[in-house]
Amino acid sequence: xxxxxxxxxxxxxxxxxxxxxxxxxxxxxxxxxxxxxxxxxxxxxxxxxxxxxxxxxxxxxxxxxxxxxxxxxxxxxxxxxxxxxxxxxxxxxxxxxxxxxxxxxxxxxxxxxxxxxxxxxxxxxxxxxxxxxxxxxxxxxxxxxxxxxxxxxxxxxxxxxxxxxxxxxxxxxxxxxxxxxxxxxxxxxxxxxxxxxxxxxxxxxxxxxxxxxxxxxxxxxxxxxx
Amino acid sequence: xxxxxxxxxxxxxxxxxxxxxxxxxxxxxxxxxxxxxxxxxxxxxxxxxxxxxxxxxxxxxxxxxxxxxxxxxxxxxxxxxxxxxxxxxxxxxxxxxxxxxxxxxxxxxxxxxxxxxxxxxxxxxxxxxxxxxxxxxxxxxxxxxxxxxxxxxxxxxxxxxxxxxxxxxxxxxxxxxxxxxxxxxxxxxxxxxxxxxxxxxxxxxxxxxxxxxxxxxxxxxxxxxxxxxxxxxxxxxxxxxxxxxxxxxxxxxxxxxxxxxxxxxxxxxxxxxxxxxxxxxxxxxxxxxxxxxxxxxxxxxxxxxxxxxxxxxxxxxxxxxxxxxxxxxxxxxxxxxxxxxxxxxxxxxxxxxxxxxxxxxxxxxxxxxxxxx
Numbered sequence: 150x151x152x153x154x155x156x157x158x159x160x161x162x163x164x165x166x167x168x169x170x171x172x173x174x175x176x177x178x179x180x181x182x183x184x185x186x187x188x189x190x191x192x193x194x195x196x197x198x199x200x201x202x203x204x205x206x207x208x209x210x211x212x213x214x215x216x217x218x219x220x221x222x223x224x225x226x227x228x229x230x231x232x233x234x235x236x237x238x239x240x241x242x243x244x245x246x247x248x249x250x251x252x253x254x255x256x257x258x259x260x261x262x263x264x265x266x267x268x269x270x271x272x273x274x275x276x277x278x279x280x281x282x283x284x285x286x287x288x289x290x291x292x293x294x295x296x297x298x299x300x301x302x303x304x305x306x307x308x309x310x311x312x313x314x315x316x317x318x319x320x321x322x323x324x325x326x327x328x329x330x331x332x333x334x335x336x337x338x339x340x341x342x343x344x345x346x347x348x349x350x351x352x353x354x355x356x357x358x359x360x361x362x363x364x365x366x367x368x369x370x371x372x373x374x375x
Numbered sequence: 376x377x378x379x380x381x382x383x384x385x386x387x388x389x390x391x392x393x394x395x396x397x398x399x400x401x402x403x404x405x406x407x408x409x410x411x412x413x414x415x416x417x418x419x420x421x422x423x424x425x426x427x428x429x430x431x432x433x434x435x436x437x438x439x440x441x442x443x444x445x446x447x448x449x450x451x452x453x454x455x456x457x458x459x460x461x462x463x464x465x466x467x468x469x470x471x472x473x474x475x476x477x478x479x480x481x482x483x484x485x486x487x488x489x490x491x492x493x494x495x496x497x498x499x500x501x502x503x504x505x506x507x508x509x510x511x512x513x514x515x516x517x518x519x520x521x522x523x524x525x526x527x528x529x530x531x532x533x534x535x536x537x538x539x540x541x542x543x544x545x546x547x548x549x550x551x552x553x554x555x556x557x558x559x560x561x562x563x564x565x566x567x568x569x570x571x572x573x574x575x576x577x578x579x580x581x582x583x584x585x586x587x588x589x590x591x592x593x594x595x596x597x598x599x600x601x602x603x604x605x606x607x608x609x610x611x612x613x614x615x616x617x618x619x620x621x622x623x624x625x626x627x628x629x630x631x632x633x634x635x636x637x638x639x640x641x642x643x644x645x646x647x648x649x650x651x652x653x654x655x656x657x658x659x660x661x662x663x664x665x666x667x668x669x670x671x672x673x674x675x676x677x678x679x680x681x682x683x684x685x686x687x688x689x690x691x692x693x694x695x696x697x698x699x700x701x702x703x704x705x706x707x708x709x710x711x712x713x714x715x716x717x718x719x720x721x722x723x724x725x726x727x728x729x730x731x732x733x734x735x736x737x738x739x740x741x742x743x744x745x746x747x748x
Contacts, residue, residue, distance in 0.1 A: 238675070240678070270693060271693055287688065361701060362701055
């Protein structure tokens with residue numbers, strides 16, 4: 150009887166840990182997209198988390214997961230193993246790398262949101278008839294959806310590695326918050342970092358430019374006829 | 376009673392013919408044949424050299440947009456290929472000298488002696504797959520087959536032939552298969568195809584006069600029931616109208632030629648990019664494989680490797696999407712100008728066709744009435 154209870158508990162925990170970040174409900178919506186995130190956004194360095202603070206929080210959280218085997222008279226603090234610490238540090242480095250872009254360009258129409266980042270691939274969330282279509286290749290799967298007015302993008306990679314971005318904007322539409330969580334199958338805790346961005350207008354160019362295959366980028370002060 | 380019919384009653388038959396001839400003044404009137412032998416096939420032509428009409432291909436773009444990315448289908452490019460590739464096939468057929476007039480036409484023409492249609496199943500710069508269907512005027516299916524061609528590395532490096540780019544063998548295969556089918560048909564069958572073609576055209580244009588020369592069979596094919604006299608004046612008019620329509624068809628065909636000459640070189644640049652993209656994907660896969668086992672699981676190097684593998688593959692896919700748009704930027708205006716001109720020509724033909732149809736029916740009625748009286 151006790152074994153059965155343990156097995157049920159274990160399977161329940163396993164099931165909970167496999168809850169998708171983006172569920173079916175989030176992958177569909179009706180009517181217009183729940184929020185307009187389009188525009189050019191530049192990083193607001195005065196707000197948001199710094200990676201060391203996020204790492205410290207995650208480390209403390211990790212420490213709390215260590216079973217406390219100290220006696221009542223033992224003053225030492227339970228410390229995570231070197232392996233756990235190394236895994237967490239690895240997540241922190243990757244998180245810092247992924248959240249480095251200081252400018253985001255978001256375009257949005259009735260069925261697609263595209264978030265362009267320097268030195269990284271553009272996150273793209275496409276909806277067909279209001280249902281999100283994931284992107285996958287041989288190396289991973291990207292799914293997305295709306296959690297209320299928050300756009301959620303979840304990238305699932307091998308070894309349990311997951312990168313989740315949550316985008317939402319302020320009521321006046323001038324500020325964007327991006328919460329990035331990186332987790333992996335080798336780390337007991339995930340690492341989360343918040344970045345804030347402010348909307349800006351790109352200066353208009355006096356040139357009209359067009360990309361072509363044969364002549365690359367062609368610019369003119371007048372109308373361009375390829 | 377229409378106005379023209381009222382006028383016709385006041386004219387003699389030669390006058391009506393003169394009036395009708397003015398519709399197509401660029402063609403001299405043919406002298407009537409003295410004998411009344413029943414045939415409609417042209418006298419001097421080689422019956423094996425059937426005319427071939429190649430329709431603009433079906434781009435093969437799935438209606439479900441969500442499949443485009445997975446199937447590597449770029450709808451804008453496919454639309455262009457659908458207009459470009461039939462011309463390459465046309466050139467391959469015409470260059471053999473084995474066929475009559477080979478034309479690219481914007482729409483299905485069921486009265487064509489040989490009607491060739493195609494669907495682009497796959498076109499990724501390296502592999503080209505075309506589903507080709509060829510049906511003759513009698514409804515006999517000559518070909519319904521998938522043709523595939525792969526550009527070899529050697530060819531890709533040395534190819535300078537615009538618009539063909541290593542798939543000449545595929546076009547040759549289609550032509551050779553056509554020739555094989557033709558060789559299995561006798562001269563009589565081929566002659567029948569030419570006759571049925573003209574009579575199908577005639578029955579569409581003047582059903583009252585030519586509606587009962589052909590019969591449809593249960594298997595969808597069409598057979599000759601009887602033939603009009605060689606010197607049938609109505610048939611003579613039909614042939615003149617068809618010649619006029621061919622002039623327009625040749626003008627449309629020339630538009631496809633212009634399109635080909637204008638965008639073939641740009642199309643080749645696109646295909647070169649596609650070839651490189653496929654090479655890049657292979658290279659990325661090799662890189663992922665080579666660096667996979669080096670780092671311990673959970674280390675920064677290992678997780679960054681996972682992230683980078685996905686990232687570089689996505690970047691390559693997005694670069695292709697961007698290039699597809701760039702390609703359309705460059706050739707889009709040319710395509711749209713051609714479509715506009717072809718649409719003008721088609722509208723002209725449709726208007727004239729309706730006019731010819733009405734005139735022929737009224738002429739037939741007037742002539743029949745004169746014969747009866």
